[in-house]
Amino acid sequence: AQKITQTQPGMFVQEKEAVTLDCTYDTSDPSYGLFWYKQPSSGEMIFLIYQGSYDQQNATEGRYSLNFQKARKSANLVISASQLGDSAMYFCAMRGSSNDYKLSFGAGTTVTVRA
């Protein structure tokens, strides 16, 4: 079974500062993928970044970077230079071979960016 844990229900960050969103996971799959999605108030899930379990380097996409620590089973998202438009719900998700590559989501973290 796969499990995703996001322990921060809500966070506040000042505009232009960086914020780290925590995500820990549990799986017995030797190969898996980790995702972060953003869900603004409009409701759609927007893909942000992906990290494969065998990737040697941490993934980066613009202002988003994933701090992947495989031994600790953590995949934290770092948003640099926060903008007001970053205010949204953020979900960590995992996909593995043991469940036919279905996505399992965490409970999410609400980020509010203050001006």
Next chain:
Amino acid sequence: EAGVAQSPRYKIIEKRQSVAFWCNPISGHATLYWYQQILGQGPKLLIQFQNNGVVDDSQLPKDRFSAERLKGVDSTLKIQPAKLEDSAVYLCASSLFSRYEQYFGPGTRLTVT
């Protein structure tokens, strides 16, 4: 490239009524997913289609929920009869194949009163 389309965006019904949601995936995407997202929680997969066949419906409450994907393109999700606990956002997603990235639609927010 057009994204995943869903309609309606919002729906309010009374309990015991029926409701249907529609999803049009990205052109060429073979895999289609329906998720239920209850307020304050992450999305939960209800059903996964590969073309017009069901791959996984293990978490679909089959006594009241049904879904179909005729011709392997559009899909509809139906609830009959609705219960209060069905109030949620219903998200549709599609991917080229099951191992590829999933793209989500804007969702349908259902309120059952």
